[in-house]
Amino acid sequence: MDITILGIESSCDDTSAAVLRGRTLLSNVIASQEVHRKYGGVIPELASRAHQQNIIPVVDTAIKEAGISRSEIDGIAFTRGPGLLGSLMVGVSFAKGLSQALNVPMMEVNHLQGHISSHFIDLPDRTLPHPQFPFLCLLVSGGHTQIVLVKDYAQMEILGTTIDDAAGEAFDKCAKVMGLPYPGGPVIDRLAKEGNPKRFKFAKPSVDGLDYSFSGLKTSFLYFLRDQMAENPQFIEENQADLCASLQSTIIDTLMIKLVKAAKSYDITDIAIAGGVSANSGLRNAITEEGHRRGWNTFLPEFKFTTDNAAMIAITGYFKYQRGEFAPMDIVPVARVNQL
Numbered sequence: 001m002d003i004t005i006l007g008i009e010s011s012c013d014d015t016s017a018a019v020l021r022g023r024t025l026l027s028n029v030i031a032s033q034e035v036h037r038k039y040g041g042v043i044p045e046l047a048s049r050a051h052q053q054n055i056i057p058v059v060d061t062a063i064k065e066a067g068i069s070r071s072e073i074d075g076i077a078f079t080r081g082p083g084l085l086g087s088l089m090v091g092v093s094f095a096k097g098l099s100q101a102l103n104v105p106m107m108e109v110n111h112l113q114g115h116i117s118s119h120f121i122d123l124p125d126r127t128l129p130h131p132q133f134p135f136l137c138l139l140v141s142g143g144h145t146q147i148v149l150v151k152d153y154a155q156m157e158i159l160g161t162t163i164d165d166a167a168g169e170a171f172d173k174c175a176k177v178m179g180l181p182y183p184g185g186p187v188i189d190r191l192a193k194e195g196n197p198k199r200f201k202f203a204k205p206s207v208d209g210l211d212y213s214f215s216g217l218k219t220s221f222l223y224f225l226r227d228q229m230a231e232n233p234q235f236i237e238e239n240q241a242d243l244c245a246s247l248q249s250t251i252i253d254t255l256m257i258k259l260v261k262a263a264k265s266y267d268i269t270d271i272a273i274a275g276g277v278s279a280n281s282g283l284r285n286a287i288t289e290e291g292h293r294r295g296w297n298t299f300l301p302e303f304k305f306t307t308d309n310a311a312m313i314a315i316t317g318y319f320k321y322q323r324g325e326f327a328p329m330d331i332v333p334v335a336r337v338n339q340l
């Protein structure tokens with residue numbers, strides 16, 4: 001029988017647990033932390049406390065929803081990093097305790113590899129399309145923006161990365177400037193649907209190679225709004241949809257230019273996206289259209305696998321289990337990771 005893996009994710013502000021049998025997802029429970037909303041961003045100390053409160057009920061529910069008993073778990077996968085240290089610590093410590101109690105091995109997972117590996121999960125009622133190796137993955141989240149060359153389940157090479165802010169951060173920070181709630185990405189996505197993406201022009205960064213930069217866009221957006229508001233205090237309110245649409249299309253164009261460049265220089269036609277920003281409808285359309293034009297096979301993750309979830313941690317742990325790569329008991333979380 002296929003092995004059963006419990007996955008645990010606690011790197012930022014979502015506490016999540018998932019159960020996989022083989023590659024098939026049996027359950028994926030996510031407790032999002034509402035506590036940060038009123039501060040307009042994640043407060044690390046509050047995040048760790050909420051993880052501490054959530055982790056037992058979330059794991060319990062994931063096991064129940066999967067319809068398994070604890071004794072059926074063959075291994076425990078947990079996020080080691082990158083992320084908020086206090087938050088990671090909750091997941092890592094919990095995984096250690098449970099692994100001792102159940103006498104099963106544990107597998108440490110790089111959160112970013114997790115996002116990419118979400119493309120290998122299957123659902124109980126259908127097989128999802130899986131990209132062929134080697135493929136490129138545009139990994140776009142709140143903390144990271146990278147073009148990754150995925151050679152197999154374990155070997156992933158970062159070809160380009162942001163030199164400052166991440167794409168999700170650009171969405172979130174610009175939303176905040178417009179007075180929109182956190183996280184701003186989904187809100188901008190929704191408002192942009194009603195707006196004209198060509199109405200306002202914002203500077204696109206020019207960075208060498210396959211790297212990205214988003215901090216200049218944030219600054220120019222801020223100055224633009226400040227100047228406009230000085231003349232018309234209602235400017236943001238009156239132009240909200242056009243501002244969102246124009247900003248979103250600038251971010252997407254910036255992402256696409258380097259992705260196309262990478263696909264050409266590595267001569268790769270299987271192209272995937274992953275991470276929270278891969279939920280963006282404009283980006284999903286842009287990848288699909290570019291794919292039609294260039295003959296790419298494009299892979300868009302299911303919405304539930306775009307933002308942080310433990311299913312992606314479980315699948316990455318599943319491959320590690322098969323390779324016999326287990327984590328020692330004295331493992332500690334890491335806030336930053338430079339390689340995949």
Ligand code: KG4
Nearest residue numbers: 141142143168183185186276277280307308
């Ligand atoms: O992957 P994720 O859940 O957490 C990190 O690992 O960072 O990504 C969260 C990010 C946030 O910046 C959020 O605004 C963004 O993903 N996001 C979106 C959308 N949904 C989530 N950005 C644009 N459009 C969306 N629909």
Ligand code: ZN
Nearest residue numbers: 141276307308
């Ligand atoms: Zn993430």
